[in-house]
Amino acid sequence: MQDVMELTGDKQFLRAIVKNGYELPIGIEAYDFAQALLLNFASPDGELRDELSYMILANGVIDKQVLSLDELSALLTLCMDTQHLWYRIGEINTDGVFMRSFSVLTINTILYADAKNPVLAAQVIHDARDALLQYARAERDWRGYVPHKGWAHAMAHLADALDECAQNRYMTTEDRRDILEMVRTLAQLPESLYHEEDVRLAMIAYHLIVTKRLDDDTMNAWLMSCQVERGPDIASWTSATNMKNFLRSLYFLLLWDNMAFPLVNQISSLLKQQDNLYVAQE
Numbered sequence: 441m442q443d444v445m446e447l448t449g450d451k452q453f454l455r456a457i458v459k460n461g462y463e464l465p466i467g468i469e470a471y472d473f474a475q476a477l478l479l480n481f482a483s484p485d486g487e488l489r490d491e492l493s494y495m496i497l498a499n500g501v502i503d504k505q506v507l508s509l510d511e512l513s514a515l516l517t518l519c520m521d522t523q524h525l526w527y528r529i530g531e532i533n534t535d536g537v538f539m540r541s542f543s544v545l546t547i548n549t550i551l552y553a554d555a556k557n558p559v560l561a562a563q564v565i566h567d568a569r570d571a572l573l574q575y576a577r578a579e580r581d582w583r584g585y586v587p588h589k590g591w592a593h594a595m596a597h598l599a600d601a602l603d604e605c606a607q608n609r610y611m612t613t614e615d616r617r618d619i620l621e622m623v624r625t626l627a628q629l630p631e632s633l634y635h636e637e638d639v640r641l642a643m644i645a646y647h648l649i650v651t652k653r654l655d656d657d658t659m660n661a662w663l664m665s666c667q668v669e670r671g672p673d674i675a676s677w678t679s680a681t682n683m684k685n686f687l688r689s690l691y692f693l694l695l696w697d698n699m700a701f702p703l704v705n706q707i708s709s710l711l712k713q714q715d716n717l718y719v720a721q722e
Contacts, residue, residue, distance in 0.1 A: 444469070448476040454492040462500035470506040474515055477501075478524060481542035484535045486590020494542055498549045509559050516550045516564060519543045520571040529578050537581040541594040547572065548601035555604065562610040569605045569615060572598065576622050584635030595626065595633060599640035606644055607651065616653050620645065620662055627686035628668050630675035638682065642689035649700050656702075663706055667714060680714070687711055 447453050447468075457464065464470060480493035501507060507515065519525060524543035528536030547568055554560045576598055583592045605611060606619045623644050645662075648654050666687060670680040691707045694700050 444472050444476045445479075448473065448480060448493065449488075451488055451492060454488075454496060457496050457500060458492065462496055462504065464500050464506065470501055471508075471511040471515070474501045474507070474511075475518065478518065478543070478546070481524070481546075482527065482535065482539040484538065484589045489538055489542060490590055494545060497546060502546075502549050502553050505553070505557065512550065512553075513560060513564050516547060516560070516568060519546050519550075520568065525571060525575055526578075529575075530580055532580050533583070534581070535589070537583065537592045537594055538589075540575070540579065540581075541592050541597050544572070544575065544594065544601050545597040548597060548604055551601065551604035551608065555608065558609065565605070565608050565610045566615075568601075569608075569611070569619070572601050572605060573618060573622055576602075576626060582629065582631060582633065582637075584633075584637070593635065593637075595637040596635070596640045599623075599626070599637065599644060603640075603644045603647060606648055606653065611653075613654065616648060617658065620648065620654070620658075624662065624666055627666070628679045628683045630679045632678055633682050633685070638685040638689045639693075641686055642693055645690050646693040649694065649703060650697070659703060660706065663703065663710065667710060684711060684714060 464473065474497055477493045477497045480488050483489045483493075502512075502515075520543075523539075525540055525547075527539040527543070528534065529540065531537070550560075551565070551568065554565075579594055579598070581592065582595050584596070586592050602619050602622065606616050611619075623641055627638070627641050645659075649659060666683060668676070668680040668683040670676050687707050687710060691704060691711070694704045694707075
């Protein structure tokens with residue numbers, strides 16, 4: 441068998457795994473292979489990074505449960521280290537975002553798999569939550585689709601991972617409040633989010649509402665804090681627009697499922713109030 445690093449760089453070999461239903465070939469050591477696949481997340485090649493490496497890691501390694509508990513825990517921890525989640529953190533408009541974003545996506549995939557088959561320890565889950573919240577404060581590159589390189593989508597991947605955290609059995613009420621506060625912060629970033637990140641963020645609040653993980657008073661107070669004043673500068677306009685798109689997404693998610701009508705009405709009033717405020721400023 442070829443060296444594992446050579447194999448994970450061989451797109452023809454990886455395509456064969458995908459074509460074979462993500463079954464790893466005989467003789468492949470799954471954990472070593474998984475670690476090598478992570479390195480491809482730094483690649484600007486969208487096929488190698490996303491369609492091959494991530495998809496094989498998610499479907500052929502994590503979902504098929506070919507790792508031991510210790511190996512799965514170690515893989516999650518690896519995704520949160522300086523060479524993955526924190527790789528070149530702070531850079532803007534560079535290829536470093538791909539490693540960070542797809543590390544977040546892998547954290548989400550592991551948490552999702554654990555939700556279906558709970559095996560991870562409480563401390564491991566809390567470490568993931570802490571790392572994701574810290575990362576959310578530090579990331580500066582929120583691009584969605586990058587021409588000629590594919591999806592970066594750090595915001596969408598982060599939203600999905602925070603959603604999994606918020607629903608996890610080990611999360612406390614305080615943990616969920618912290619996640620919800622981060623959702624509010626992310627929903628009003630002063631840069632345009634136009635690749636449906638608003639929907640992915642809204643799903644976090646939606647799931648907390650429909651599963652009643654947080655009480656009505658908490659949700660009411662949180663919603664009232666989701667009002668962004670728009671000033672004359674473009675940054676505040678963008679921040680307000682992002683928040684309004686987020687609230688609209690949450691509104692329709694609840695409306696379509698006939699859920700939480702008092703909150704639906706509160707969101708509607710909040711949006712109307714903000715629109716009237718903007719009209720008055722014209």
